[in-house]
Amino acid sequence: LAAAGNYANLSAMPPAELNVNGLKLPPASTGGGLHGLPGDFLSTSRFIRALMLSQFAPTNLTTKQQVGTAFRLLGQFDLPPGSILLPPGGAFGGAGSTTTYEITEWTVAADQKNLVYYIQTYDNPGLRSLNFDQLPLDGGAIKVMPLDQPVQVTVLKP
Known part of the structure; x- marks a missing residue:
């Protein structure tokens, strides 16, 4: 639970389009809101995935x-x-x-x-x-x- 706050930025929604000097850069694909979700098999990583996915x-x-x-x-x-x-x-x-x-x-x-x-x-x-x-x-x-x-x-x- 102590590490859960490290993933507070994750979302089921895609990130907003990025605008750099008028150049509009959309997210690469759906699922980008969960970019950074740990994918390894450590028990702590599996816990974070369970927490985040169950929230959404x-x-x-x-x-x-x-x-x-x-x-x-x-x-x-x-x-x-x-x-x-x-x-x-x-x-x-x-x-x-x-x-x-x-x-x-x-x-x-x-x-x-x-x-x-x-x-x-x-x-x-x-x-x-x-x-x-x-x-x-x-x-x-x-x-x-x-x-x-x-x-x-x-x-x-x-």
Whole structure:
């Protein structure tokens, strides 16, 4: 939070046109208002991206659209395979004698209004949901939803 003030100039709006001695220089493209947003995978940079992008996210959407927006925002912080390597025996958990890498294994979003918990995994980006308003929360048998469900691909047939 202490570093958030360093990004107070960021905006979802494009910067104003620059006028230099009568020469009008428009912004290079849309998105210029966020020029300077950190893009690396440091936890502090990911926090700043989350803070800024959540500030500009629309709030007048349907629940279904909000869930989509939430996962688009959360996808900005996914660790792609190979982007963060862990050397063997390193301080950050590289095991054995082989270099490994970090990934974002799963992402979740909670719809607190409708009591739905959405889950997306690395191996299957399709959304799965737990509808808490339909579960017997007063006890009974334990319910399990396997997270290693296969990806479903829709094939367009000619």
